Amino acid sequence: MTMMGETWSHIGSLIATIMFLWAMFDKYFPDHLRSTILSYSMKLASFVYPYINITFNEFIGDSDKYMHLKRSDAYAAIETYLSGKSSGEARNLKATVVKDSSQPVQLSMDENEGVTDEFKGVKLSWTLKKNTTRTQSFSVFPKIDEKKYYKLTFHKSYRDLVCGTYINHVMQKGKEITVSNRQRKLYTNNPSQNWEGYKARKWSHVTFEHLATFDTLAMESKKKLGIVNDLEKFRKGKEYYTKIGKAWKRGYLLYGPPGTGKSSMIAAMANHLEYDIYDLELTTVKDNTELRRLLIETTGKSIIVIEDIDCSLDLTGQRKKDKKKAKDEEAKDPISKMTKGEEDSNTKVTLSGLLNFIDGLWSAIGGGRIIVFTTNHVEKLDAALIRRGRMDKHIELSYCGFEAFKVLAKNYLDVDSHPLFVTIGHLLEETNITPADVAENLMPKSLNEDAEACLKKLIEAIKTAKEEATKKVEEEARLKAEKEENEKQEDVKVDSSLAKVKENCVGVLVKEDEALAKEVKDNDATA
Ligand SMILES: Nc1ncnc2c1ncn2[C@@H]1O[C@H](COP(=O)(O)OP(=O)(O)OP(=O)(O)O)[C@@H](O)[C@H]1O
């Protein structure tokens, strides 16, 4: 279609141009005849060449001002969309190195090559063209100006389909391919003393390569499905959030004992949504201003994580502690404290600072953002920090149940069932053991260790954990009883000393009374 189309295009254009010029410049043509000829020349051109061409330039903007030229998003999307088709069809290909992509070398068709595409049964043709013009510049050598563009050619009867649906489809698919090829990043914040200077950055990043997914995550399937659905709703909810006038963000609080999968779940979320992760280490953030500067630099489609929020900062006690410290210091040096006290509250990341940024305007910039806090001690957190609306979903990651064990057995040993599963099921009902410990025991330590050996190893580990837990409970009960006994004895001691004191007091009082009575008697006698 391309070669033939090109030929007919030229013939059609030539005939139409001749007729057009003839009608335009022949002064003997009356006006009405001239317009009839013009209309017929267009129809003839369209009959000879019934195709429509659309061009997409590589650069958009003011071509006289190179600084103002911008690579067109549409061109980039078309290039990505066609890259798969080009490598199969085109004979001359061009290889480009793409940074931060899972496919670092992208193949696209070279200039003057063409590929065909099919959409809803309609055939379309794409060609890559280049216009080269020479412009005189101040330099001795003329400047060569190259303009590349994609040309889309299709039959005129599909104008509505192509303009209405196909072009959008190409843009969307192109962007989707870019996103799926893009390697995701794990960012960590740099201490602020490294923010200034050449190439200084607030965030450093590495390629995010955690392999955890919701399939490998061990937890009850119903709970897992609930979380996946919630994430899906969020991902597709851009319009909904816009409609209700809320920033497109969602907060998750993950809580539970160490080794129950909080960090693994964050990785699974990022892999599911194909989002980047910003791992925010709050202890290295000096104050609220720094926190704001860091958050403003985060991009959309990302998960901002603050792990162990209760340890990162004493968020609840911070203000109380500051006040106490301020009071003590003020007592020692009242004058200097007048200013220093105020300074203190500004030189820390405070709970209210953190809340402001979670709710703040920055979160509305760009694409969707997820904020995740993790903690081992949910009871320690300030209610304001985790109230619904800030942390929309609270997810408890808990000890390993039978369902979670089955996921781990499948992951680590590739077994769906085994006679030992029954024993393990009973033991797990009675024992608190983390998925991390179960996983550790299920992992074969040598080539000779088969599934059964690993399951037996796990049974032993659960039994040991059970015994240790029983011992711990007994020890705790013993300590409690001991403490109570000590307290009782203390009480008895206190009571007896109180009684002695009372006795002494009574003795003293009686003596005083007797002395007083004697004095009165003596006085009376003298009188
Ligand atoms: N629910 C789980 N599903 C699958 N693997 C798990 C799960 N929980 C723990 N693991 C395994 O244990 C390891 C430690 O888990 P993870 O780091 O996610 O725990 P955590 O809850 O974040 O612990 P901490 O509170 O100490 O940060 C993981 O690398 C993973 O192999």
Ligand SMILES: [Mg+2]
């Ligand atoms: Mg963790």
